Amino acid sequence: MKLRKFIDPLPIMETKKPEKRSRRNSYYEVEMKEFTQKLHRDLPPTRLWGYDGQFPGPTFEVTQGETAHVKWMNQLPERHILPVDTSIHNLASQPIVRTVTHLHGSVTKPESDGYPEAWFTKDFKQTGPLFTRKVYEYPNNQRATALWYHDHAMGITRLNVYAGLVGAYIIRDKKESNMDLPSGEYEIPLLLLDRSFHSNGSLKYPTQPEDASSELPNPSIVPAYLGETILVNGKIWPYKEIEPRKYRFRVINASNTRTYQLYFDNNHPILQIGSDGGLLRKPIELRSLTLEPAERADIIIDFSQLKGKNLHLKNDLGDGAAPEDETHDVMQFRVNKRQNGKDTSKIPNSLSTIKSLKGNQVKAIRKLKLIGSEDEFGRPLLLLDNKKWHDPITEKPRLNTTEIWEFMNVTNFTHPIHLHLVQYQVLDRQPFDLAKYNEDGSMVYTGPAIPPLPNERGWKDTIAAPSGQLTRVIAKFSPYTGDYVWHCHILEHEDYDMMRPFKVIKADED
Numbered sequence: 001m002k003l004r005k006f007i008d009p010l011p012i013m014e015t016k017k018p019e020k021r022s023r024r025n026s027y028y029e030v031e032m033k034e035f036t037q038k039l040h041r042d043l044p045p046t047r048l049w050g051y052d053g054q055f056p057g058p059t060f061e062v063t064q065g066e067t068a069h070v071k072w073m074n075q076l077p078e079r080h081i082l083p084v085d086t087s088i089h090n091l092a093s094q095p096i097v098r099t100v101t102h103l104h105g106s107v108t109k110p111e112s113d114g115y116p117e118a119w120f121t122k123d124f125k126q127t128g129p130l131f132t133r134k135v136y137e138y139p140n141n142q143r144a145t146a147l148w149y150h151d152h153a154m155g156i157t158r159l160n161v162y163a164g165l166v167g168a169y170i171i172r173d174k175k176e177s178n179m180d181l182p183s184g185e186y187e188i189p190l191l192l193l194d195r196s197f198h199s200n201g202s203l204k205y206p207t208q209p210e211d212a213s214s215e216l217p218n219p220s221i222v223p224a225y226l227g228e229t230i231l232v233n234g235k236i237w238p239y240k241e242i243e244p245r246k247y248r249f250r251v252i253n254a255s256n257t258r259t260y261q262l263y264f265d266n267n268h269p270i271l272q273i274g275s276d277g278g279l280l281r282k283p284i285e286l287r288s289l290t291l292e293p294a295e296r297a298d299i300i301i302d303f304s305q306l307k308g309k310n311l312h313l314k315n316d317l318g319d320g321a322a323p324e325d326e327t328h329d330v331m332q333f334r335v336n337k338r339q340n341g342k343d344t345s346k347i348p349n350s351l352s353t354i355k356s357l358k359g360n361q362v363k364a365i366r367k368l369k370l371i372g373s374e375d376e377f378g379r380p381l382l383l384l385d386n387k388k389w390h391d392p393i394t395e396k397p398r399l400n401t402t403e404i405w406e407f408m409n410v411t412n413f414t415h416p417i418h419l420h421l422v423q424y425q426v427l428d429r430q431p432f433d434l435a436k437y438n439e440d441g442s443m444v445y446t447g448p449a450i451p452p453l454p455n456e457r458g459w460k461d462t463i464a465a466p467s468g469q470l471t472r473v474i475a476k477f478s479p480y481t482g483d484y485v486w487h488c489h490i491l492e493h494e495d496y497d498m499m500r501p502f503k504v505i506k507a508d509e510d
Contacts, residue, residue: 001199003229005237006332007041012188013168013233016058018068026062027069027135032076032099032165040229040236044201047081048164051101055234056191056254057149057167064173068138072101074122082159083207083219087377088496089155089389095121098128099160102152103138103169104294105145105276105423105461110482112136113420116154116499128154130483142423143278143352143459144173146189146250146296154389158225158256158491162205166191166254176279182248182300182345189250191234192291194227194258194327204228209379216377221496223380224257230315232331239332244307245343248273249299253291256491259414259464261316262330263288268311271347274298277423277459279352284455288316292416294462294489297455300347306335354458357425357474360402366395370465370488370498372411382411382488382498395486395502397477398509406472407465410437414466415493420484421504423459424475426452434468462489477504 036045051057086092102114151160196204428449487499
């Protein structure tokens, strides 16, 4: 069904309140529930899963150095609301509805990281092999930034996230709070998602690939999925009434597969001040902003000269199904509110200091291929370094050492690569002859190494690794040892089977 755009106001997620808080600690309880919520004026209520029965979930706001203790509680029904393929990862022997929450970008101990096999069912009746605790601890000993939390259960992350298990998490520090950036009602998280719907309002997600053969399992995982509508903060193509002044937006791509290339229809500038891991060195003025799944951008939009105007935030990466493709629109801004006092916010020319890791002693350079394959049913099987999830761990960085990871993409599309535990720096990308590689396995570069884009020169935890390019990042693996994961953040790829464990080991450990 065709839905009118810019009918519903943009929702602002409520801020999560702790059950208890002291100067250095806070304690929260969050229930994952099934509920219904109207996502568009003309769409019947949609059955969803959400943290605290909301979609998206409530926004956490914590202070740097404050340890947040969160008890994530599964209160979901035993049946999934989306088609579960039990032919992968031995899921037929496991409970259908399992959850485990990952705080994406958080520097935390492994037992609180949301390891895919640390899942649990309703009331913790059943738990996965790596489940160790009910209450997670987030030390928040990292730079002020916007993170996000989402489900990470083995083999069904794509379904649990699509059902609604996402939310924003903001770390603040004194230095940033003293910078006079737009704040309060003028600082707004924007979670971008795409979804498809049946006419009765229920979520639409494919049971099988479009060209499914009779031999395929039913349900069967699909290699990618793009929704037919764009949602911001849980509303389809919303509008926001604003004042003619500067606003700060914490933009999070929380979509399963979709990449966004955002721009304004009047070519209005976008001032990016931060990325995944916090503030950049200096503001970067853009006319378009590209975000792969799980990437974040901290941006300032100055509406002060646009009183009485309507601006449309557009997406230059629609799914190509023209002219019925509606995903080139994201939301509308209406600069029609009376200004409430003088805008005293400022954007400093220098935002932060970022120490380069290039001067560190590099203990290992890991050459890692992003590979396309097929399974026994002829389905796409995407792999990291030609290994599956359950193959032995091959990446074992030592604690407090620096490594370079090189992602050699020999598939024909971009993969956003995410490493847990660390924020890393992008070194460069270098194109190579993909056709020749596929012909005889030889690596022939077709140009020099390309430095990262200006807005990629901060701290990152997710980066685009384009087809036919070698993407290099450098990271220091600290401050914890233990089991973590790295994966493509296209969730359909992550679930099958573009995810691998890695283990941070002690200096004297083998």
